[in-house]
Amino acid sequence: MAKEKKLSNRAEKILNEIQRKDMVPDSNDNASSSYESLKPSKLKKFSSVKYRQFYKKNQMISWTAYFLILIAIILFILSLGIGYYTQYDNYRDISRSKLPKYSADILATQKKIKALQEEVLAIDTSIEFELSQIPTFENTDKLLNVMSKLFEDARLKIIKQDISINKTPVSVTFQLPPVKKPIGASIIFSPIDLNSPSKTIQTKAKADERNLAEKISGKKLNKRVKAKAKKGLKNKGLKNESATALVKDNFESLLGNIRSMEIAKNNSLIKNLPKNISFVSYHFQLKGQYLDYFKVRSRLNRIYPYLRIPVEEIVAQENTSELHIRAIYDIPIQSTK
Amino acid sequence: MAKLTKKNFGQKKLVMRLTHSHVLISLSYLPEEFSVKTRVLAWKLPKVINPNDINPEMEFLGSFLARMVKIYGFDGDCVTWLVPSVNAKVKVINIPLNLNIKGDKKEFQTLTKATPYDFWKEYDPDLAEIRSAEIRSELLTVNTEENSSQLLYSACDRQVIRNFHNLSLSAALYPVEFIPTDQGLIRIVESRLTRIQRERPFAIFHMTKGGHRIIYLRHEHVEIAKVNIDELDETLLEDIPKLDETNKAFWDDVVDRITNSLKVATNFLLVEVQVPKFVNIYFICDYDNEDSVYLLLREKFREANLIMLNKQFDFISIQGHDILKQDKKEESNNFYSGSKFLPNIGAYNLSYFSSPAIPNLVIEKKLINLHEKYLFIFSNFSKERNARISFLVLSLILTITILFTGGSYMFSQINEDVNLKFTQSEKKLSTLQQAFKSTKLSSDAKKSKHLSLTRLMNGKTNQKLFLKVLQDLPDGLELERLLVRGNTFQIYGNSATVGSLNDFYSQFIYDENFINIKIDSYRRADKPINWFELVGVIKD
Numbered sequence: 004m005a006k007e008k009k010l011s012n013r014a015e016k017i018l019n020e021i022q023r024k025d026m027v028p029d030s031n032d033n034a035s036s037s038y039e040s041l042k043p044s045k046l047k048k049f050s051s052v053k054y055r056q057f058y059k060k061n062q063m064i065s066w067t068a069y070f071l072i073l074i075a076i077i078l079f080i081l082s083l084g085i086g087y088y089t090q091y092d093n094y095r096d097i098s099r100s101k102l103p104k105y106s107a108d109i110l111a112t113q114k115k116i117k118a119l120q121e122e123v124l125a126i127d128t129s130i131e132f133e134l135s136q137i138p139t140f141e142n143t144d145k146l147l148n149v150m151s152k153l154f155e156d157a158r159l160k161i162i163k164q165d166i167s168i169n170k171t172p173v174s175v176t177f178q179l180p181p182v183k184k185p186i187g188a189s190i191i192f193s194p195i196d197l198n199s200p201s202k203t204i205q206t207k208a209k210a211d212e213r214n215l216a217e218k219i220s221g222k223k224l225n226k227r228v229k230a231k232a233k234k235g236l237k238n239k240g241l242k243n244e245s246a247t248a249l250v251k252d253n254f255e256s257l258l259g260n261i262r263s264m265e266i267a268k269n270n271s272l273i274k275n276l277p278k279n280i281s282f283v284s285y286h287f288q289l290k291g292q293y294l295d296y297f298k299v300r301s302r303l304n305r306i307y308p309y310l311r312i313p314v315e316e317i318v319a320q321e322n323t324s325e326l327h328i329r330a331i332y333d334i335p336i337q338s339t340k
Numbered sequence: 341m342a343k344l345t346k347k348n349f350g351q352k353k354l355v356m357r358l359t360h361s362h363v364l365i366s367l368s369y370l371p372e373e374f375s376v377k378t379r380v381l382a383w384k385l386p387k388v389i390n391p392n393d394i395n396p397e398m399e400f401l402g403s404f405l406a407r408m409v410k411i412y413g414f415d416g417d418c419v420t421w422l423v424p425s426v427n428a429k430v431k432v433i434n435i436p437l438n439l440n441i442k443g444d445k446k447e448f449q450t451l452t453k454a455t456p457y458d459f460w461k462e463y464d465p466d467l468a469e470i471r472s473a474e475i476r477s478e479l480l481t482v483n484t485e486e487n488s489s490q491l492l493y494s495a496c497d498r499q500v501i502r503n504f505h506n507l508s509l510s511a512a513l514y515p516v517e518f519i520p521t522d523q524g525l526i527r528i529v530e531s532r533l534t535r536i537q538r539e540r541p542f543a544i545f546h547m548t549k550g551g552h553r554i555i556y557l558r559h560e561h562v563e564i565a566k567v568n569i570d571e572l573d574e575t576l577l578e579d580i581p582k583l584d585e586t587n588k589a590f591w592d593d594v595v596d597r598i599t600n601s602l603k604v605a606t607n608f609l610l611v612e613v614q615v616p617k618f619v620n621i622y623f624i625c626d627y628d629n630e631d632s633v634y635l636l637l638r639e640k641f642r643e644a645n646l647i648m649l650n651k652q653f654d655f656i657s658i659q660g661h662d663i664l665k666q667d668k669k670e671e672s673n674n675f676y677s678g679s680k681f682l683p684n685i686g687a688y689n690l691s692y693f694s695s696p697a698i699p700n701l702v703i704e705k706k707l708i709n710l711h712e713k714y715l716f717i718f719s720n721f722s723k724e725r726n727a728r729i730s731f732l733v734l735s736l737i738l739t740i741t742i743l744f745t746g747g748s749y750m751f752s753q754i755n756e757d758v759n760l761k762f763t764q765s766e767k768k769l770s771t772l773q774q775a776f777k778s779t780k781l782s783s784d785a786k787k788s789k790h791l792s793l794t795r796l797m798n799g800k801t802n803q804k805l806f807l808k809v810l811q812d813l814p815d816g817l818e819l820e821r822l823l824v825r826g827n828t829f830q831i832y833g834n835s836a837t838v839g840s841l842n843d844f845y846s847q848f849i850y851d852e853n854f855i856n857i858k859i860d861s862y863r864r865a866d867k868p869i870n871w872f873e874l875v876g877v878i879k880d
Contacts (some may be wrong), residue, residue, distance in 0.1 A: 049416040049512035057514075057724075061716035066727045073734045077741050084745030087752045094755035097762045105765040112772040119779045126786040133793045172796075175825065182821065182832055185871050187862040265826060272795055275788035297806050303799070310799035315824040335796050 134277065137309050140338040143168070143283055149306065150285060150332070157299045159291035159328070166285050172269045172333045173284040175262060175314045265313070279338045282311075289328040293317065296328055309335050349379065354414060354513070355684040357422040357521065358391040359626040360549035360578065363405065366684035367658065371691040376532070377654045380681050383408045388578060392426040392550045394503050402510035412658075415512035418721045420519060420687050421504045425564070426551045428496035428520040428710060432480065432562050432702070433463045439489040440482045452477075464495055472498045474518075474712060478705040480560050490560060492702055494520045496710045505712075516718045517687070518710040521546075522564065524686030526557050529622050530703050531686075532652050535694035541618040543609070543644070545602060546683075547633070548626040549574055554605045556615050560701040563613050565605040569598055583632045595636035606643050623648045626680045650679050798827060798880075804853045805829055805878050812847040816840040824878075831874040834864070841872050853879050 056062070138146055147166065154161055167173075273280075289296065296317070304310055311333035318327045350370025357364045363383040370377040385404065389397045409415050437444040451459040452475075460475050461467045467475075473495045480490040501518055508515035529544050541558035545567070552567040569577075573594050581587060609615050621644045623634055630648075638646045655678065687707065711717055802824055809822065809831070816836035823830045835841040841861055848857045854876050861872035 049514070051509065054509065054514050057717060057720040058713055062720045062727070063716065063723065066723075066730075070730065070734065073731075073738060077734065077738050080738070080741045080745050084741060084748050087745060087748035091748050091752040091755060094752060094758045098755060098758040102758065102762055102765060105762065105769055109765060109769050109772060112769065112776050116772065116776050116779055119776065119783050123779065123783045123786055126783070126790050130786065130790055130793065133790070184873075185867075186865045187871070188865045268826075272792050275785070275792040276796075277789070294810070297810055300799070300806060301803060304803055308800060309793070309796045311796045312799040312802055312824070313826060315802070315822075317819075317822040319818070319820050332799070333796075 133309070134337065136307075137280070137335050137337050138307065140281065140336050143336055146283065146307070146334060146336070147285070150303065153299045153302055154287075154289065157291070157295040159289045159295050159299060160325075162288045162290055164285065164287040166283065168336075169282050169284055171273050172282050172311060173286070173313055173331055174266050174269055175331065276335075277337065280335050281338065283332075283334045283336055285332040285334065287330060287332075289330075290325045291328065292324075293326055296326070303332070307334055311335070350377065351688050353420060353688055354417045355420045355422065355687045357684050358389070358394060358401075358424070359680060360388050360391055361385055361628075362680070363408065364681055364684055366681055369685055369688040369690075371531075371693075373693045375652055375654055376685065377656060378681065378685055379658050380655045380684075381412065381657060381659050382678070382680075383659075388549075390550055391548070392424045394507065395499070398503060398507060402507055405507060405511035405513075409511045409513060417513055418516045418718075419508050419513040420517035421508070421515060422521045422524050422683050422687060423496055423500065423504065423518050423710060424548070424551055425521045425546070425553060427500040428494050428518075428522075429466065429564060430520050430522040430526075430562055430708070431464065431493045431564075432560070433477070433491050433493040434488050435463060435491060436486075436488050438482055438484060438487045439479050440484070441487075444487075444489075460493075460495065464493065467495055470495070470497045474498055474501055474710040476708045476710060476714070478708070480701045480705070492562070492705050492708075494523070494708045494710065496520070498712075501710055501712065514721055516711065516721050517707070517714075519687045519707050520710070521683045522555055522562075523708055524683040525624060526555060526562070526686070527690055527703060527707075528682050528686035529624075529649065530557070530700060531690040531692055532649055533694075535696055537620065538694060538696040538700065539698055540620075541616050543606075543618050543621045544624060545621050545646070546624045546626075547577070547598075547630075549578070552601070554602070554609060554621065556609050556613075556618065557700070557702060558616060559698055561615070562702055563609055563615055565608045565613070567598075567601045567605045569601055573597055577627045577633070580627060580629045580632050582629055583635065591632065591636060595633060595640060598633075599637060599640040602637070602641055603643060618644060620645050620647055624679045624682055628678075630678060630680075648679060649682070653679075653682070653685075655681055795880075801827060801880055802829075802878055808847065808851065808853075812844070814840040814843040814847075817844055827878040827880065829876055829878060832872070833874075834867075834869045834871055835861070836869055838870055841870055845874065848874070848876060855879055 151161065151164075313331050313333060315330040316328070318329075320327060348370065349368040352368050353366075355366045362385060365381040365383065367379040367381070368377075385401075389401070394401060409417075435448070437448050439445050439448055456475055457467065457473065460473075460477075467473055475493070475495040477491040477493045480492050482489045496518070504518060505515050525544055525546060529542075530538060533542070541556065543557070544555040546553055546555065547567075547569075552569045554565045554567060556563040556565070576594055580591065583591060606621075610617060621641075623630075623637070623646050625633060627633065634646070634648055709718065805824060809819070813819070814835075817833060817840045818835075819831060819833040821830075821832040835844070838861070841859070845857065845859045848854045857874065857876040859872060859874045861870050863869075864871050
């Protein structure tokens with residue numbers, strides 16, 4: 004049927020050529036083994052669209068732009084990621100080490116606070132109780148009466164009394180009577196230092212330089228006080244050994260040093276006391292027996308537990324059985340106003 | 341015989357050229373000092389065509405080429421076409437502009453951009469016959485005295501380029517380069533010469549249907565002289581057999597005529613054009629059985645040495661056997677000896693094994709690409725693979741980055757309550773520490789208060805001393821004075837014996853209520869008794 008249809012010259016020519024192309028010439032016979040074997044994976048395929056794209060413009064510009072955009076996106080996301088990771092790492096660190104430590108610290112602090120609060124409560128109770136034992140200002144008369152009555156009932160003769168009410172505890176200012184040491188039996192040996200037998204004479208001399216106040220109180224005095232005492236000694240020209248013995252016995256200089264310490268101590272004492280606390284200072288001189296004085300002292304301590312006695316002196320006199328007693332009683336009172 | 345492994349192909353490129361009877365395809369170029377290995381394919385056309393005018397044969401060639409491409413799996417490959425010399429002549433043109441001078445260069449650029457056709461028509465008379473052309477030029481030298489420049493120039497009718505373009509597309513190939521055959525020829529021939537040969541002028545005789553010519557080349561000059569061979573002789577050459585006694589006389593006559601034409605062309609170059617004398621002419625032939633022509637031509641042509649370079653080339657055919665099994669078939673019959681592939685090889689990036697004292701500027705110029713989009717089409721295709729790989733790598737990195745960021749975000753969100761807890765704990769701890777400090781301060785103040793109150797009870801504390809004196813005063817000891825100051829005490833007295841004195845002292849030192857006890861005693865001079873002084877501290 005197709006043969007019956009007459010073709011144009013050009014169409015006939017093309018048909019002939021197409022038919023001829025199938026007649027593969029001799030040299031093309033073995034083409035079956037094909038070049039494709041050289042291309043293990045033929046991924047690329049002809050695409051007219053791709054050619055048009057590549058023909059149209061320089062793809063390098065758009066590729067570069069895409070690369071830059073991609074890199075920018077990657078960097079942006081990466082920076083976000085690093086940020087989140089850092090945050091996560093921080094959180095992990097918190098949850099692993101910091102949070103348990105903080106929780107433990109919180110618990111420990113809570114416990115400490117609770118213990119402290121309990122302690123404060125106990126102290127409060129204690130303070131309250133202690134304050135309840137301190138007589139009130141209104142009861143000062145009664146207090147003095149009780150004291151004088153106690154002394155008199157105990158057959159202690161009150162020779163002299165001074166009573167004053169102060170805001171601060173009393174600091175001893177009066178001179179104590181000097182102690183006159185008897186003369187010791189003579190001996191050829193020098194005195195023996197039992198405290199430090201192995202020390203050299205020089206060390207002993209140095210040790211002797213220790214202030215008597217230090218010796219007695221067992222506390223160190225500050226250098227200024229010591230220097231002052233030393234200067235005082237020099238002024239008195241007591242340089243020889245006997246003079247030193249006399250100075251050592253001079254309890255006044257010792258008391259002078261102690262006094263200054265005591266003032267400081269008193270100041271610190273009143274600083275922490277309630278503001279409404281005052282002191283009834285009862286300075287008295289008595290004559291009587293030791294046992295009687297002891298009894299009165301004991302009873303007073305029971306009645307007024309807060310009895311402060313900064314100084315007490317009991318001196319026996321020759322040719323009499325009565326003792327001379329001098330004491331200062333500092334009794335704290337509290338005003339209700 | 342050459343052995344080519346899959347990895348040892350050298351430079352790869354699909355280069356095609358049309359001859360009257362074949363599509364000549366070269367696929368690779370592997371140069372060595374004394375030989376060049378190249379994989380080739382000669383796809384025989386079912387009929388003889390005019391390679392200089394393929395327009396009438398477009399449909400036939402398109403379908404024929406498509407079949408070949410399909411069989412050999414070339415589809416989707418980029419192709420470089422060698423444009424016949426008749427269509428794209430390579431010339432050296434003199435223009436009266438010094439292109440080293442900025443002004444002249446600018447003028448040249450303006451003229452070649454605005455009205456290229458009109459500008460070049462003045463220097464290339466062949467352009468007059470063409471309606472529109474692809475024109476390329478490269479600066480060779482500048483003559484400062486004459487203010488002129490020599491350019492390597494080539495122009496081609498756009499229609500010819502379009503024909504090759506369409507032919508490629510219809511065969512599922514991407515056309516990316518259209519190189520003038522002359523340039524391919526001179527590049528490959530020059531690359532295989534010795535250093536001395538390269539420094540001297542030489543010529544190439546290319547026998548190709550409708551375009552027989554001698555190409556003369558020296559350092560900065562190219563001249564082409566047409567060799568007029570009769571159409572009848574051309575037709576005869578298409579079927580030249582192996583020479584023997586029976587046909588030698590006939591072919592002697594034919595080659596005589598060709599030799600005469602060759603002599604005329606040579607004389608034209610030497611006498612008319614007045615090129616310096618050359619001694620070597622390299623013979624390239626597109627016809628089969630080129631050896632027959634070459635042998636006869638060498639006998640008859642004595643003006644110069646006619647040389648064939650075929651021995652330097654191993655043309656390895658991929659036709660008819662698997663190239664991967666090449667090493668097992670060393671004695672293959674599929675190795676061509678044809679010099680017709682040589683122009684194709686000139687389209688690769690050539691390697692040189694000698695360095696001439698005077699470099700050849702024509703050779704040094706890059707390949708002239710007559711493709712309409714020559715500025716980017718080749719780079720678009722050649723860099724596509726790298727771009728794809730880069731995109732793939734970047735996409736992979738992006739995916740990993742997204743996963744990493746997503747994961748980090750997810751984990752950080754999950755653990756965000758940890759941070760909240762931590763902040764709360766921090767605040768709570770700080771508050772508690774403040775509370776602890778204030779409670780401690782309050783406690784300390786109260787303790788001090790309590791201590792101060794306790795210190796007010798020293799009367800009770802000192803009672804221990806009075807009781808001690810009362811209870812533990814030994815016999816034979818009498819006190820003279822008792823002094824209590826704060827919690828420090830001093831006792832003076834006398835004792836009958838030192839023993840009783842020591843007893844008294846012992847009572848104190850073994851009592852925990854007293855500390856720092858010291859005693860000082862001595863025998864009195866006035867009485868037979870011992871005076872003593874006992875000092876110490878009453879413990880709170």
